[in-house]
Amino acid sequence: MDLKELVVQKLKEHFPDTNFESTNYRDELTIKFPKEIVVDVCSFLKSDPDLEFNFCEDITAIDWAKRKDRFTVVYQIYSINNNFRLRLKADVDESDCKIDSVTSVWKAANWQEREAYDMYGIKFNNHPDLRRMYMPEDFEYYPLRKDFPLMGIPGSIPLPKK
Amino acid sequence: MGLESLLKQDGYFTTKVDALVAWARKSSVWPMPMGISCCAIEMMAVGDPKYDIARFGSEVMRFTPRQCDLMIVAGTVTYKMAPVVRKIYDQMPDPKWVIAMGACTASGGIYRTYSVVQGIDQFLPVDCYLAGCPPRPDNLLNALIMIQDKIGRTKAADFKNAKPPELELTQRN
Numbered sequence A: 001m002d003l004k005e006l007v008v009q010k011l012k013e014h015f016p017d018t019n020f021e022s023t024n025y026r027d028e029l030t031i032k033f034p035k036e037i038v039v040d041v042c043s044f045l046k047s048d049p050d051l052e053f054n055f056c057e058d059i060t061a062i063d064w065a066k067r068k069d070r071f072t073v074v075y076q077i078y079s080i081n082n083n084f085r086l087r088l089k090a091d092v093d094e095s096d097c098k099i100d101s102v103t104s105v106w107k108a109a110n111w112q113e114r115e116a117y118d119m120y121g122i123k124f125n126n127h128p129d130l131r132r133m134y135m136p137e138d139f140e141y142y143p144l145r146k147d148f149p150l151m152g153i154p155g156s157i158p159l160p161k162k
Numbered sequence B: 001m002g003l004e005s006l007l008k009q010d011g012y013f014t015t016k017v018d019a020l021v022a023w024a025r026k027s028s029v030w031p032m033p034m035g036i037s038c039c040a041i042e043m044m045a046v047g048d049p050k051y052d053i054a055r056f057g058s059e060v061m062r063f064t065p066r067q068c069d070l071m072i073v074a075g076t077v078t079y080k081m082a083p084v085v086r087k088i089y090d091q092m093p094d095p096k097w098v099i100a101m102g103a104c105t106a107s108g109g110i111y112r113t114y115s116v117v118q119g120i121d122q123f124l125p126v127d128c129y130l131a132g133c134p135p136r137p138d139n140l141l142n143a144l145i146m147i148q149d150k151i152g153r154t155k156a157a158d159f160k161n162a163k164p165p166e167l168e169l170t171q172r173n
Helices: A003-014 A035-047 A109-120 B003-010 B017-026 B039-047 B082-091 B103-107 B137-152
Strands: A021-025 A028-032 A055-063 A071-079 A084-092 A098-100 A123-125 B031-035 B070-074 B097-101 B128-130
Touching (some): A035 A071, A035 A084, A109 A123, B039 B097, B039 B137, B070 B082, B128 B137
Parallel strands (some): A028 A084, A098 A123
Antiparallel strands (some): A021 A028, A071 A084
């Protein structure tokens, strides 16, 4: 069986109550699911002996600006054994801007989730060390949000005196 | 040099203290290589035998600010880096000079964005702006010659009333 079909079928078997949306665009498989089960899905994909997605390549987010579910958290994961890439997506709304951390599944998720938090302001529950990655600690804004001006907020980062 | 021929005649020569001090100062400018990004590669090229900054007496790149006269800020200065650059500048003993090397330090360059300081003259007194992205090594030598000319015009009285800067004791995290 094709690995793409296998991934979708296994997920549907293991999570019968969940609605998975899978799209196959340009030979890349994307699976979308509700954010509540993100840790369960990820640990299943990692531990299943036929799939073994043991490498978390990247975690980032998308800001859709005016959409109802404003943010989408995107996970790019890779199975070294099967040489197979998979993209996971979960929607997060601005009113409840939180999602569970997957650091318990992949250690590599630590800094990637910190980066997503720094740039988009999405909080990752149960993250061991959720500090800003690039911006100063006391910075109040999230630069990659669509409503953040390109040149920043004047005076938000103080410069030394001349 | 001319100095040897003068000394051969009488064994001494007359000059002004200001001129002698300025001559000594400008002939041994010790740079602080503040290499932050790609301009630093061109700054390193200046030290190699092809361009040879030793011809100008500036081959001693000191990696401690305490022994430097000239800070070469080579690279993109972000807002997060700015307090660090300023702190190192404050640690350099007076008199001191600054070269803003490359488009990023002079104006932010291609990085017209929230994270990059749009010109280091917002927090540092810059003596020489150096165009290019990155500038060629000979261009940096040209900047060094300009700094030497500027040092050569100084007098001891210029630094008489200079006060040490008030250091910021609180550190931003």
